[in-house]
Amino acid sequence: MFGLYCVLVKKNMIKIVIGLSLMEYAVNLFLIMLGWRTVAGGAVAPIATGGDLLDKAGTVSQLFVSRAVDPLPQALVLTSIVIGLGSLALMVAICIRTYEKYGTFDITRIRRLKG
Amino acid sequence: MTIIVKTVSSWIKVLVFLFGIYIILFGHLTPGGGFSGGVIIAASYVLLLLAFGREYTEKNLSLPIASRLDCVAGLLFAALALFGFIYGAGFFFYNFLQQKFMADWGAAGRLISAGTIPLSNIFIGMKVAVSLFMVILVLSAFRLENVPTNGQE
Amino acid sequence: MSIPLPLFIALPLATAFLLPLFGTKAKGLASFIASLVTIILLAMSILSFGRFEVYYVGRWTIPLGINLVLDGLSALMLLTISTVSLAAMLFSNRYMEQYTAKSKYLSLFLLMVAGMNGVVLSGDIFNLFVFLEIASLASYALVGFGCEHEELEAAFKYMVLGEVASMFVLFGIGIVYGNTASLNMAVISKYVGANGLNSGLAFALALFVTGFGLKAALVPFHAWLPDAHPSAPAPISAMLSGVLIKALGIYALSRIIFNVLGVSVQVSWVLITLGLLSMVIGVFLAVGQWDFKRLLAYHSISQMGYVMLGIGMAALILSKGGNPAWASLAMLGGLFHLMNHAVFKSLLFLTSGSVEMSTGTRQLKQLGGLAEKLPITRSTCTIASASIAGIPPFNGFWSKLILVIAAVQAKFYALAAVTVLVSIVTLISFLKVQRYVFLGSLPEDLKSIVEHRGLMAFAMICLAVLCVLMGALVIYEPLRTAVLDNAVVALTDGLAYAGKVLNAQ
Numbered sequence: 001m002f003g004l005y006c007v008l009v010k011k012n013m014i015k016i017v018i019g020l021s022l023m024e025y026a027v028n029l030f031l032i033m034l035g036w037r038t039v040a041g042g043a044v045a046p047i048a049t050g051g052d053l054l055d056k057a058g059t060v061s062q063l064f065v066s067r068a069v070d071p072l073p074q075a076l077v078l079t080s081i082v083i084g085l086g087s088l089a090l091m092v093a094i095c096i097r098t099y100e101k102y103g104t105f106d107i108t109r110i111r112r113l114k115g
Numbered sequence: 116m117t118i119i120v121k122t123v124s125s126w127i128k129v130l131v132f133l134f135g136i137y138i139i140l141f142g143h144l145t146p147g148g149g150f151s152g153g154v155i156i157a158a159s160y161v162l163l164l165l166a167f168g169r170e171y172t173e174k175n176l177s178l179p180i181a182s183r184l185d186c187v188a189g190l191l192f193a194a195l196a197l198f199g200f201i202y203g204a205g206f207f208f209y210n211f212l213q214q215k216f217m218a219d220w221g222a223a224g225r226l227i228s229a230g231t232i233p234l235s236n237i238f239i240g241m242k243v244a245v246s247l248f249m250v251i252l253v254l255s256a257f258r259l260e261n262v263p264t265n266g267q268e
Numbered sequence: 269m270s271i272p273l274p275l276f277i278a279l280p281l282a283t284a285f286l287l288p289l290f291g292t293k294a295k296g297l298a299s300f301i302a303s304l305v306t307i308i309l310l311a312m313s314i315l316s317f318g319r320f321e322v323y324y325v326g327r328w329t330i331p332l333g334i335n336l337v338l339d340g341l342s343a344l345m346l347l348t349i350s351t352v353s354l355a356a357m358l359f360s361n362r363y364m365e366q367y368t369a370k371s372k373y374l375s376l377f378l379l380m381v382a383g384m385n386g387v388v389l390s391g392d393i394f395n396l397f398v399f400l401e402i403a404s405l406a407s408y409a410l411v412g413f414g415c416e417h418e419e420l421e422a423a424f425k426y427m428v429l430g431e432v433a434s435m436f437v438l439f440g441i442g443i444v445y446g447n448t449a450s451l452n453m454a455v456i457s458k459y460v461g462a463n464g465l466n467s468g469l470a471f472a473l474a475l476f477v478t479g480f481g482l483k484a485a486l487v488p489f490h491a492w493l494p495d496a497h498p499s500a501p502a503p504i505s506a507m508l509s510g511v512l513i514k515a516l517g518i519y520a521l522s523r524i525i526f527n528v529l530g531v532s533v534q535v536s537w538v539l540i541t542l543g544l545l546s547m548v549i550g551v552f553l554a555v556g557q558w559d560f561k562r563l564l565a566y567h568s569i570s571q572m573g574y575v576m577l578g579i580g581m582a583a584l585i586l587s588k589g590g591n592p593a594w595a596s597l598a599m600l601g602g603l604f605h606l607m608n609h610a611v612f613k614s615l616l617f618l619t620s621g622s623v624e625m626s627t628g629t630r631q632l633k634q635l636g637g638l639a640e641k642l643p644i645t646r647s648t649c650t651i652a653s654a655s656i657a658g659i660p661p662f663n664g665f666w667s668k669l670i671l672v673i674a675a676v677q678a679k680f681y682a683l684a685a686v687t688v689l690v691s692i693v694t695l696i697s698f699l700k701v702q703r704y705v706f707l708g709s710l711p712e713d714l715k716s717i718v719e720h721r722g723l724m725a726f727a728m729i730c731l732a733v734l735c736v737l738m739g740a741l742v743i744y745e746p747l748r749t750a751v752l753d754n755a756v757v758a759l760t761d762g763l764a765y766a767g768k769v770l771n772a773q
Binding site: 013016023024031072073079083086090091094097098 | 405442445446
Binding site for chain 1: 148150151243247250253254
């Protein structure tokens, strides 16, 4: 929400870009929190690294399945972070080119397109 | 940049590069994988850029070579999907190495296991590293003299 | 003949990686390969009609894996996307000679096409989001392609608003996952069919309407469109206006509302209101424009309103339990208008690109009397203007007629009257375009322009012929059943989508 405020109110182009990134990271954090699982012994990251989490047959044990945090949102968020990276790179490139042309970062003065 | 920064960073960048390769290779066992390992490798090149300047970095890995490497990595990834298509009776990204060729090699938790996933990690890591490197190199070419003053309308 | 579905996505994607290898030395080869790829995509999409297919990527079945679904609506969208992208690719062979870095342009273009195909075929909402982002990022880069002042400003505005829209969509996807524990569209629709919408899912629906409405440029989310579409190079404007706002906005919204989350009376009224506002505001803002492409961009908003109105009316009739025949008719009108608009709006943008390439300007007051100098452009532009204004026997007439009939049958007399009024104002604004651009006297500095022939003219003539012939799609029975009825059924069946997909395993 704070990011949305930044996008709407601020006039400097770079601040708008920062506000947009803030919004993206906030949504990513929200997605990760969706996978939380409240368990008595404390939830565990979904990596099976031996100990009592692996059975003798080599597959993961029931204890692991009931304690592990949901890994699916983590995969989603990984993809989403990369997408955010790509769009941030593109936005910064556009900002730089616009600065070269207009000489200012202030969007109220970059208003050649009207109507 | 001073001589201390230059010497130390020329040692550290190798370590960072190696760490990035480790993250990519063990992507199916520990956190990480293609994306994050690629970012770390790109970070080693950024270290080079910050310490030595743009011309030295361009001589190290120039932009046309980086662009070609990027395209080749993408094509290799597509070829991996295509092999899944051919060998796996018609399904893309089918984990054909796991099921067909290496069924008795890898158990869970060892390095050589999980079929085509490490290979796709490697190709994605290569592509991400080179792309990020190109982006940062191009963005650092911004020259302050070309800016018109006082913002024309 | 069964074509594996990922080929629609993988072929343009792999070619997009292949093309920058050619660099500047073999530019002709690069454009030839790109055109070949679009022709192959068109052939594949024609061959894939009339089938319902579910494809499991990596042979991981539901609910573990990601699947691609081809049903009637996807086939219709694929056909539209490949037709318009073929025409735009042929046109840009000659048009993009004015810009440098043509191989990068082709690679971005193919990435956009791959992204749109992915959106249309995806059966999983996060996959939809990923391909939505691919297509959007490629289009942001393409809008600012020639790095002039206005293009960069437009690209920045478009990019900020587009990213905000994507964030809303991602937020909605997160809420849906939190409530239903699955990302697969079939599983979610089965859950909603069994349990109904709780308040979390209703909030997610509002987020989706906002996000996809921003991408589809419905009023009040239209602010980026009048800046982005004129500043882009002409074939990109054709692609953006012709297919991108449809595939990303309208298709995704209809898929989510009809098949995944279920229609209800409130949602349908929201859709109808958005459609009505877009129609009216778009056309009244368009009449006062003096820039050729900006006028066309405002008309895009208004025509998108038509499509939304058709779909919204069908949703309202279905949710109130009215006569399903009228719901199908309204949906048929909306979808047919979607196809028609793709064809005639991209033709209009291509003709404006041809005018701009010959004369170097887009302002209506500086043009005039180009009828003798640019005969092919003039005739194709006239055909497209007649189509968009709804003059028989061109294709625009048929779709608007169907929409008006459906509105009258379902007793929405006010909506029918507004539709006819907006049609008349569209006709007025295109008469203005014709008078200022082609009739009238030739200004002094334009006396020595030449028309560019070759592939540009070929692409425009193809689209114009399609405009004339597409009326046959509705009248001629077997074509209509194959193309349009499947699409209508796919949406009006609503939550039965889950049953179709899950039983096809």
